[in-house]
Amino acid sequence: MERAERMVKAAIDAHPAFDGYRSSIKVYAKGSYANRTNVRADSDVDVVVENQHVTYFDYFPRSSAPSPDPNANPYTGRWDDPDDWREEVRLAMVRKFGGGDVDSSGEVAITIAEVTGSRPSADVVPSFDYRRYDSPDRRVAHVGSRVFKRSGGTVANYPDQQKANGIAKDQNTGGRYKKYVRALKNAENFLAAQGINKELPSYFMECLVWNVPNSHIALGGTLDQGFRNTLAYLFNNLLPAAYDYDDWVEPNDLKYLFYGDKWSREDGFKLVDATWELLGYE
Template sequence: MSMSATDRKALLSGWIKPSSDNEKDQQDRAERMVRDAIESSDAFEGSNYSIYTKGSYPNNTNVRQDSDVDVVVELRECFYWDYGSGVTPADPKVVTPYGGSWTPATWRKAVKSALVEHFGASGVDSSGEVAINISAVAGSRPSADVVPSFLYYRYDNTECTQSEQGSCVFPRSGGAKIVNWPHHQLDKGRSKNNATGGRYKDYVRALKNVENVLADDGVIDDLPSYFMECLVFNVPNSILKSGGSLDDDFRATLVELWRQLGDEDTETAMVEPNYMKWLFQGDKKWTLQDGKDLIQATWTYLDYAS
């Protein structure tokens, strides 16, 4: 089916729209209902913890089909740490180990128990490896993925006086911790969006929407919505906002992504939107080929070759 520039403009104009007031309300309600559940439990009395949303909702890159709100319940009195690349601590004892009773298993269990007590066993699914899901109730509450996490530091000098602060979570069945940088993602995303006059988040939402269409049609495999945010983050600001039309600059964005995905040094060049992780290194839920398939299918779907 052929698609004209006018058709694409209409499609893109709909795709780039940010969250509605109702979706913003879902984010606020999800955080509030999890906070109520945790604060009403005696298990956390006297503990130092923080509750906040992360991911596409606070970053304002969510689209209607990707509906779950990610809510972090982060223990802050117990923290984990690593050292930056090439950093060896001058004194291994400079960081004081935690001496309390919380462990990844007991923290997850306490969070789960508080959620079950508040929402009922039928409303809580703890079978996931990372998040505990609270099911939606129409007209009452949104669905939410609750992530029992710990404060995390990466020390970047031998004296451990310079660090980057993140968050880490341990899989339910065991294994290595998963480190995330939600506050870095939020800050870097806002800066890039401001520098591009809003085009960065516009095009993230557009790419997420077209991925949903392509996955629903069976053209490509379903991909994590975060992956689309990562891809667009790597497009230079000058391309995202070149002064052209919405259609022209989105086309240029796809061209640039295709170029980057085909470079020999892609795995050591493209980053996540936190500047703390490489996009295609480590254990990821996507591959380089996934990126190529997405960009090629998007190009074809929008009929840019005509």
């Protein structure tokens, strides 16, 4: 995985279109590999190629945006078209890996094919520097990255916050948090392969365990007892009669978990229920 990350960076460093802009390009890993929550069955690596020559921003909530915004300064430089940035990142990957190993048909990522024994598959994510301001005066700012989807629309990611929060939660649970994320991911992979449960994004499992209080994760003398307590909390709080799941958030602590169409509370409940049965808990 480290080799795949280095090769993507080398591809960006060698691409002529980025001459004069290299100091404004940041290449880094994100997702389960970067956060040490990856499992063997999900061995791909997410690599962000972030254009920091351009900074996008929003206000949260949107109603707090000043009008007119005294800080607005429209960008008119080389990378004013997000599609152009994505295309140059794609061409950089083609120059490095060959057209046959590069798939740019995805909604967000450009996928580099796996080479057995050499590197895993890599999802290269072209993005831009991003700020979310939680106050009109911009005193409360969250630094992230903005991704433009091929079909339109954008996605805001906060990899630094996710990584820092995950490290803290793991430390506060005696190293159990990330173990339980990996355990739930392995269970989901098995259940999906057996046709028992539908396949879900691996990040969803990390999100579910993130919302379990530390006291429940750390409860129990053995890892098995703690994982059982973790599943029990998720089961009870994802029941159709439960009401507090609307406040659940992603590990970055900045995005609500069940706002959108990526997954649902029912997806989480069915996964936890099937995992409970798989492990023979009573």
